[in-house]
Amino acid sequence: MRRTRNAPVLGAAMTVRKIAVLLEAGVAPSHAWQLLAEDGDPVAERVVPVSVGMGTASALRAEGGPWSDVAAAWQVAETVGAPLASSLRRFADALRDAEETRDDVAVALADPTATARLVAWLPLVAIALALLLGFDIGAVITQPAGVACLLAGLGLMLAARGWTARLVARAQPGARLAGVQSDIVAIALSGGVSVERAISAMTDAGGGEPTPGIRGVLDLSQRAGAPAVELLRASAAEERRHARTEGRLRAARLGAKLLLPMGLCTLPAFLLLGVAPMLLSVLSGAVPALAEPPSMSIFGLSATGSAV
Numbered sequence: 001m002r003r004t005r006n007a008p009v010l011g012a013a014m015t016v017r018k019i020a021v022l023l024e025a026g027v028a029p030s031h032a033w034q035l036l037a038e039d040g041d042p043v044a045e046r047v048v049p050v051s052v053g054m055g056t057a058s059a060l061r062a063e064g065g066p067w068s069d070v071a072a073a074w075q076v077a078e079t080v081g082a083p084l085a086s087s088l089r090r091f092a093d094a095l096r097d098a099e100e101t102r103d104d105v106a107v108a109l110a111d112p113t114a115t116a117r118l119v120a121w122l123p124l125v126a127i128a129l130a131l132l133l134g135f136d137i138g139a140v141i142t143q144p145a146g147v148a149c150l151l152a153g154l155g156l157m158l159a160a161r162g163w164t165a166r167l168v169a170r171a172q173p174g175a176r177l178a179g180v181q182s183d184i185v186a187i188a189l190s191g192g193v194s195v196e197r198a199i200s201a202m203t204d205a206g207g208g209e210p211t212p213g214i215r216g217v218l219d220l221s222q223r224a225g226a227p228a229v230e231l232l233r234a235s236a237a238e239e240r241r242h243a244r245t246e247g248r249l250r251a252a253r254l255g256a257k258l259l260l261p262m263g264l265c266t267l268p269a270f271l272l273l274g275v276a277p278m279l280l281s282v283l284s285g286a287v288p289a290l291a292e293p294p295s296m297s298i299f300g301l302s303a304t305g306s307a308v
Contacts, residue, residue: 012066013095015043016088023085029056043067061206066095068206069180075205076184080191080198087187090233094240098177101244108251109171116164116258119266123157126274133278146280153272160265167257171250178243179236181207181214186232195228213239 015036022032033051036044043063050059057078060071073091077084184207188198195218199210217235221228 012043012070013092013099015041016070016095017092020085020088020092023088029084057205066098066177069177069184070095072180072202072205072207073184073187076188076198076201076207077191079201079205080188080193082187082191087190090183094177094179094183094236097240097244101178101240101247102172104244105172105247105251108248109168109254112251112255112258113164113168116262119262120157120161120164122266123153123269123273126270127277129274143280146277149272149276149280153269153276156265156269156272160261160269163261163265164258167254167261171247171254179239181211182217182232182236182239185210185214185218186229186236189229189232195222 018036018041019029019032022035023029027035030051033044033048033056037048046063047056047059050062057071057075060067060074063071070088070091073087074084076082077087181202184202184205185198188201189195191198193201203209213235214232217231218228220226221231
């Protein structure tokens with residue numbers, strides 16, 4: 001349930017933007033990566049030695065995460081001869097949008113996840129309270145009924161934790177950058193190739209098969225005689241806006257969904273681990289120490305509630 005900031009996305013956006021600026025200044029791609037490596041960029045330090053034998057795109061793909069999308073864009077630009085600097089600058093903007101989306105979702109998730117984390121500790125707090133009041137919990141849990149309560153309570157606590165973790169994970173944005181296919185096809189078309197050649201280049205670069213949405217945009221471009229590159233970039237921007245909205249909605253729904261593991265698992269675990277042992281302790285005749293009547297000692301003689 002702990003919040004995990006997707007630091008590789010932010011690092012990728014910064015690194016790609018630096019590379020784009022260096023390329024626009026006329027620096028060769030290999031030298032640009034070398035300059036970033038000398039500047040202490042961790043990704044560049046790993047990419048430079050690997051790219052000598054397998055190429056920059058393959059070295060970036062080996063980094064995984066958002067770098068797989070950057071590698072696909074890099075390979076397509078090199079294959080079709082598209083302007084690499086402007087393509088990378090647009091990709092840096094897309095990566096930055098993805099990080100902002102994750103930040104928005106993380107902020108929206110902060111309150112419900114903190115509440116779920118706090119409520120998850122209630123069964124253990126109940127046990128500590130029972131021990132503080134003097135109930136002999138150790139003796140109770142050795143009985144069959146106490147063992148059953150202990151095992152059932154611990155099982156419900158683990159179930160609540162796993163259930164909550166799954167709900168939070170589902171509320172997170174997807175790992176794939178929204179609109180990446182539209183951006184890659186737009187990069188290929190900006191190199192002056194045909195539509196089919198652009199789609200083939202994207203597929204060969206690991207971008208996957210084109211979605212029906214991309215096919216629809218390309219078909220609209222051919223029927224209307226409009227530039228497909230601008231339509232694809234507009235489609236990519238709309239996909240990222242939609243992804244941000246969906247992320248916020250998932251985070252907003254999470255607060256209600258987290259009530260299910262709380263009500264069905266955490267609260268019963270509280271009763272089984274906290275309340276049930278105290279009741280069993282009372283029924284077994286083990287009176288808490290704080291509830292015993294105080295004894296008075298007068299001249300060495302003990303009196304408990306009666307005069308001697």
